[in-house]
Amino acid sequence: MTRPVRATLLALILLLPAVLAPAAQASPSQLSIMMDDDNLLYRGDAVRDQSLQRMRNLGVDVVRVTVLWSVLTDKASQSKLKGAGATNPRNYPVLNWDRYDRLVRSARSLGMVVYFNPTPPGPSWAHGKAPKGLRSVVKKAWKPDPGEFAKFVEAVGKRFSGSYRDENDARQPIPRVSFWGLGNEPNQAGWLAPQWEKGKMVSPVMYRELYLRSRAALDRTGHGRDTILVGELAPLGSSNQGQRSPIRPRKFLRALFCESSRGEGCEAFDKYGPIRATGFAHHPYTKNVSPVTKDKHPDSITLANLSSLSRLLDSLARRTGNVKAKLPIWLTEFGFETNPPDPFSGVSLERQAEYNQLGELLSYLDPRVAGITQFLLRDVAPVASGPKSSKAHWFTYQSGLEFVDGRPKPALQAYYFPFIVQQPGGFVANVWGQLRFRPNGLPAGARDQVQIQFKPAEGDEFVNVGDPITVTSAMNYFTGRMTLPGPGEVRALWTGGSLASRSATVTR
Incomplete structure (x- = not known):
């Protein structure tokens, strides 16, 4: 065991009484979630089913998948999606639905829950026109129309209501989905842009309306009593105030829930009512440092200072009434990239296993945590067009429990059988x-x-x-x-x- 990790374990000794205390002092019922869009959605039926079975064998209860607006509208007729047409699942290309329909069926056959995360970006016609000179990924995320996004979510809600029959695959009924997160990392410009405009935070304002209107769309399609999460925030950010500058989560949340009643767009709460959510979703990555190492900026929220998230949410609930107090916390992405295979980023294979286990323990120790998500079963293949010795080649994520060829990392054993020893x-x-x-x-x-x-x-x-x-x-x-x-x-x-x-x- 490395010296830094041993020091980390010593730091956790102070938390140990909570481990041995009654269940009320910890979170012994939290669910095990895994996310791997590449293998569950984009590699075909055989890879999907093999991956689901692998996850089930490891002990995964829930799989989280991105329901990307732009994927489901790919090659769709814009004329069919005009007006109320976008709320009808039949107006989207049938083949675009297949990967989701079949995933839900396969997961259900294994007794696994599917957690859908509908999110922008969407088709170009449903976004504002971005200024010239921005990166393509930011242009695609520029000012999504909240009304159009809500129509898309309504179509998804109808299709996965439990009563909808597939147009192909022998017209089988499509199983119901009852677990949702709305939007993904809205405090990052790659998912929602701009973050700032003319010196003002605008991404919290946009996300507020995106959430409120898409939440109402789920109500209209019979999902009002489902598990529906707000947030899905990235843990870190920047002090800059540019169009692409990510906003740290504490700052984002204070604006989202209108800590100041005179904040931008806060009249939306008068029109739509408060944020109605059954939980708050967060991505508490610590990047390449230990899960107990706090970020230097107090507005960051990682696993190392996760308790501050609960306190902030409860404080905002008490002071604004715009969100319910005591919301469960769902950790919906977490993991560590490794070197190897990525020579430019990541931690060693042994440290990945140790850090993952520490993350599991910290999650267990927080009574508000309802579930924790391992981001990736298997590493994503590198970018073939980039030179093998370049960062561009290793742009993809390498936080899997297995290498891209299926060979296990030490973290695989640490996942299906986590175990920590502490010496007081x-x-x-x-x-x-x-x-x-x-x-x-x-x-x-x-x-x-x-x-x-x-x-x-x-x-x-x-x-x-x-x-x-x-x-x-x-x-x-x-x-x-x-x-x-x-x-x-x-x-x-x-x-x-x-x-x-x-x-x-x-x-x-």
């Missing part, structure tokens, strides 16, 4: 982990057990330490405390088979 002093060890790969909610007579094992520093074999730990959590978390014989390695073994966790080193 001497050779007393507190352990925390999860049998994520096991079914949730086993009946009392079928509970799993975990055996803690120890291998001396100079030894070759693991031996049992203490009695087995019975897993009583519905989501298969376990905790325990024991005294170890001395320095060495500690791991957890599932007694129902041969699967073991990664080992942790104890040194004193």
Whole structure:
């Protein structure tokens, strides 16, 4: 274990009482979510089904997928989508729906929940005209029409209401989707632009109306009681005030919920009412540093200062009435890119596994967290057109649990069987982990057990330490405390088979 990671674990000792406390002090029922659009949407039926099965075997409960407005309107007839026509799923090209229809069916057959994230950018005719000289990705995200976006969301809501029949695939009924997030990273110009205009923040104003109107569209299509998340914010930002300058989440939220009643566009709340959401979605990346390392700017919100998000939301709810207090927090993207394969960015393979586990523990320790999302099962293939020695070649994301060719990274084992050992002093060890790969909610007579094992520093074999730990959590978390014989390695073994966790080193 590296010295920085060991220091991180020592910092978490202060949090350990919460791990061993009753469930009310932690979040032992949170869902395991995974996102991998490339493999679930864009690689064909066989890759999708293989990926879903792989995720299910790892213990994933929910898959999050981007429902990109521009993808579903690709090659669509603009005349058919004029006026109310955009609310009719049949006015979109049938083949554009297939990847989503089939994903929902396949996931349902495996007992998995699908979480849809409809988001701009959309077709060029549904956006404002961007100034010249901007990057293409920003031009495409420029000033989406909230009314047109709401019509698109209404079409998606109708199609996935549970009563709609497919136009092809033998006219089968399409299963219902009941989990939604509206918009993606609206504090980033690649998703919503401009961020600033004439010295004023405008992206919170645009996102407010996009959310309010698309939320009403879900109501109209029978999804009013579904899980519907607001936010989906990126964790970091900039102090600049340019059209492309990302806005840090605390600053964005104060504007979004109108901390000042005289804020831009706050009359929207008079017209549409408050933000109605069942939870707040956030992407708490810490980039290439430990999950307990806070960003230097107080308006950033990463996993290291996640509790500040709950406090801010509750404060805004109390002072403005524009959002409900005590909203659950959903961590809907998280992960670490690795080097290898990307020689320009990322952490080592071992550190990815360690940081992912620390992120899992921090998430567990926060009673407001309802779920955490691993961003990518498998690395995305690099950009073939870029020279292999260039950053352009490695523009894609490399935060997968597997390399692009399917070879596992150490983080794969850390995902399906996370395990952390903490030493408050001497050779007393507190352990925390999860049998994520096991079914949730086993009946009392079928509970799993975990055996803690120890291998001396100079030894070759693991031996049992203490009695087995019975897993009583519905989501298969376990905790325990024991005294170890001395320095060495500690791991957890599932007694129902041969699967073991990664080992942790104890040194004193």
